[in-house]
Amino acid sequence: MSSRFSLALPAPLRHFFALFPLYEYPPVPAPYAARPVDAPTLWIRAPRVPTDDVLSADVECLKWQAYLALRGCHDIALRWDVSADGALEGQLPNLQLPAAATPGESTLLPAHLLPGWADARVGALDLLEGYADDAARDESRAWVALMEGNVHAALVRPPVFLACLRRARADERPRSAHHAVETMLSPPPAPLTGLSSLIPPYGTHIDRSAVELQYKEAIASLSERLGTDKWFLGSDAPTALDALIFAYLHCILHCKDNTVRIEVTRRVNLVAWERRVQALVRAAFRRPDTPSES
Amino acid sequence: MSQINPGSSHLVLHIWPPHVSALSFDPLCTAALLYLQLSIPGRFTVAHCANPDASPSGQLPYLTHGLHSAATLPAIIKYVTHLGRARDVDAALGPLEKAQSAARIAHVQAEYGDLVAHMAYALHTNWWKTTRPALVSMLPVPQRYYVPHRMRESYRPRLEAVDLWGTPGEEVEEEEEKRSTFQREKKKRQETGPEKFKRTFARERVLERARVFLDMYTKLLGDHQFFYPHLAQPTTLDIVFAAHTHMLTSLPFADPLFTDLLNDSYPSLIAHADAVKSFAFPDPASHPPTIQSDLRLSIKSLFTVPAHPAPRRQPSSPETLAEERRYKLMRWGWIGLSALAVVAYIRWTGLTIQFVSEDDEEEEEEEEAATLEEIEEAVDEAAA
Numbered sequence: 001m002s003s004r005f006s007l008a009l010p011a012p013l014r015h016f017f018a019l020f021p022l023y024e025y026p027p028v029p030a031p032y033a034a035r036p037v038d039a040p041t042l043w044i045r046a047p048r049v050p051t052d053d054v055l056s057a058d059v060e061c062l063k064w065q066a067y068l069a070l071r072g073c074h075d076i077a078l079r080w081d082v083s084a085d086g087a088l089e090g091q092l093p094n095l096q097l098p099a100a101a102t103p104g105e106s107t108l109l110p111a112h113l114l115p116g117w118a119d120a121r122v123g124a125l126d127l128l129e130g131y132a133d134d135a136a137r138d139e140s141r142a143w144v145a146l147m148e149g150n151v152h153a154a155l156v157r158p159p160v161f162l163a164c165l166r167r168a169r170a171d172e173r174p175r176s177a178h179h180a181v182e183t184m185l186s187p188p189p190a191p192l193t194g195l196s197s198l199i200p201p202y203g204t205h206i207d208r209s210a211v212e213l214q215y216k217e218a219i220a221s222l223s224e225r226l227g228t229d230k231w232f233l234g235s236d237a238p239t240a241l242d243a244l245i246f247a248y249l250h251c252i253l254h255c256k257d258n259t260v261r262i263e264v265t266r267r268v269n270l271v272a273w274e275r276r277v278q279a280l281v282r283a284a285f286r287r288p289d290t291p292s293e294s
Numbered sequence: 295m296s297q298i299n300p301g302s303s304h305l306v307l308h309i310w311p312p313h314v315s316a317l318s319f320d321p322l323c324t325a326a327l328l329y330l331q332l333s334i335p336g337r338f339t340v341a342h343c344a345n346p347d348a349s350p351s352g353q354l355p356y357l358t359h360g361l362h363s364a365a366t367l368p369a370i371i372k373y374v375t376h377l378g379r380a381r382d383v384d385a386a387l388g389p390l391e392k393a394q395s396a397a398r399i400a401h402v403q404a405e406y407g408d409l410v411a412h413m414a415y416a417l418h419t420n421w422w423k424t425t426r427p428a429l430v431s432m433l434p435v436p437q438r439y440y441v442p443h444r445m446r447e448s449y450r451p452r453l454e455a456v457d458l459w460g461t462p463g464e465e466v467e468e469e470e471e472k473r474s475t476f477q478r479e480k481k482k483r484q485e486t487g488p489e490k491f492k493r494t495f496a497r498e499r500v501l502e503r504a505r506v507f508l509d510m511y512t513k514l515l516g517d518h519q520f521f522y523p524h525l526a527q528p529t530t531l532d533i534v535f536a537a538h539t540h541m542l543t544s545l546p547f548a549d550p551l552f553t554d555l556l557n558d559s560y561p562s563l564i565a566h567a568d569a570v571k572s573f574a575f576p577d578p579a580s581h582p583p584t585i586q587s588d589l590r591l592s593i594k595s596l597f598t599v600p601a602h603p604a605p606r607r608q609p610s611s612p613e614t615l616a617e618e619r620r621y622k623l624m625r626w627g628w629i630g631l632s633a634l635a636v637v638a639y640i641r642w643t644g645l646t647i648q649f650v651s652e653d654d655e656e657e658e659e660e661e662e663a664a665t666l667e668e669i670e671e672a673v674d675e676a677a678a
Contacts, residue, residue, distance in 0.1 A: 135514075138513065139394060142401035146396070182448075183452045187407070188448045190346055190353055190448065195441060207352070207365065210369055221392070221396035
């Protein structure tokens with residue numbers, strides 16, 4: 001009964017279609033398969049001297065490296081051959097967890113989920129987040145705003161004045177909207193061609209002297225606040241603020257711009273503090289070519 | 295703008311014009327005005343300026359004092375503090391308090407500034423009904439058509455980076471506005487249920503963020519009048535904070551998102567802003583002399599030269615001056631010598647320039663044709 005109602009291809013059409021045959025091939029086995037990881041692996045941007053160092057050259061990646069190290073997570077592997085386009089949300093750092101931790105494939109965590117992972121590994125923080133008291137915790141927000149605004153703007157700013165026409169070299173190209181210098185200056189800068197001129201807006205007019213002045217005041221207050229304390233704001237143990245400040249200080253001290261670097265090298269307490277924390281942070285990471293310790 | 299006598303060093307602060315009851319349209323301009331009023335009362339003039347390109351940094355506020363200028367608030371504060379007979383507003387703070395104050399000022403400028411910018415520039419209703427008409431009334435004729443949009447776009451990267459740019463429902467409204475500009479009837483699109491929920495949720499998120507920030511500073515203020523109670527007078531932190539609160543409370547926003555929040559839950563912060571303002575301006579006569587902004591058409595402002603920072607000049611010593619003179623002499627000597635060489639070459643080789651007219655050209659063509667025929671005949675003869 002079904003054959004009476006089934007639609008069959010008419011013969012001339014079938015002959016016509018036979019002129020264009022369909023070939024099917026068996027699936028091709030891919031020769032490359034990603035090696036499974038056996039330890040949590042942090043994907044970061046390459047260090048300044050890849051053969052010698054484990055600390056990333058990028059401030060954002062270094063912030064998270066320092067955070068994990070100062071929270072007490074140890075024996076974390078690193079890799080820096082992954083480009084930023086391959087990372088979640090287009091931003092490194094990402095953390096790749098081994099398959100043993102979760103059943104099935106290994107998971108990849110974006111940066112904002114790292115505190116949760118650290119909590120699971122070493123224990124959650126209390127409501128004070130490691131600070132001495134409520135006032136210190138509120139003050140830490142102010143210091144974060146100072147660092148991420150004034151100090152980061154001085155770091156990102158290109159040293160040559162002609163480069164404010166925004167034709168930067170390939171390695172300095174702003175990777176995402178979050179890293180452009182316009183987002184770090186509090187009243188947003190005017191376009192280079194002038195706000196009221198008939199010429200269509202192009203470029204950004206960044207006032208070098210204003211950025212430098214704010215940066216110098218920021219470093220002066222930072223040094224004053226640290227004084228001779230072991231950790232910032234008088235905490236007993238390292239906090240997220242310490243990780244952030246360490247990342248910025250480390251990048252400033254290795255910056256090519258003299259005025260930016262000299263401001264910090266003049267302050268002995270900041271340099272000594274950065275050196276001490278550096279040793280702590282380095283100890284938590286494993287280089288990609290060393291064999292894992294059993 | 296106000297240089298009647300260039301010899302007299304007259305201190306002029308250029309800020310955005312006031313609007314309704316706000317002292318100026320921008321919170322940092324208000325803060326600069328309050329700071330100058332507390333530091334050097336009666337020694338400066340205020341000029342209302344609606345052209346940020348006149349400033350050396352491209353933004354208002356800026357200060358001119360004779361031939362010196364200082365742009366952006368920290369530079370103005372630093373300049374004024376070093377003037378003679380100026381009262382240092384932060385003088386009585388200890389070094390630790392100064393450091394904390396610097397961090398808190400940066401926090402207020404960043405976070406509170408973002409909230410004020412969200413209110414004025416990002417919220418759709420506020421932009422079209424309050425901020426844009428205000429800007430249009432302050433700007434002269436050609437600028438008022440394109441500068442407000444450019445200013446809004448300049449705030450966009452920063453607000454997008456901190457997730458304060460737009461709420462979903464209002465983006466849809468913006469598109470509707472654009473499409474229906476040329477239609478006679480604007481259809482009011484009814485919001486569907488999920489869209490309304492998303493919009494309310496986004497507003498609540500922004501309100502929560504503002505609440506966290508304002509709670510922090512209410513706790514810091516406590517019951518006192520100013521942030522550092524042992525001083526009994528406002529410091530720079532008070533000034534910057536009060537300037538932002540003043541913007542939120544005195545401008546007539548169509549969508550009073552944060553104004554209602556401040557009025558309902560944070561009366562101490564509003565009292566703080568009023569206290570700072572009345573400390574700076576105890577009576578209406580204490581306002582500094584003001585120069586109104588120029589609303590006439592100015593062709594020069596339409597074509598500003600792209601600004602580049604002035605090159606760092608090293609202090610010129612006699613040796614450098616002598617060396618510069620030597621280089622200048624050599625440079626012009628080289629140019630003169632090369633021009634002389636060109637003239638001498640032309641004279642020596644006897645180069646002349648002939649202007650050939652059209653009749654000569656036709657004759658030449660006929661001659662060429664004639665010679666071609668002769669050549670062909672010669673070839674034929676040779677072939678034969």
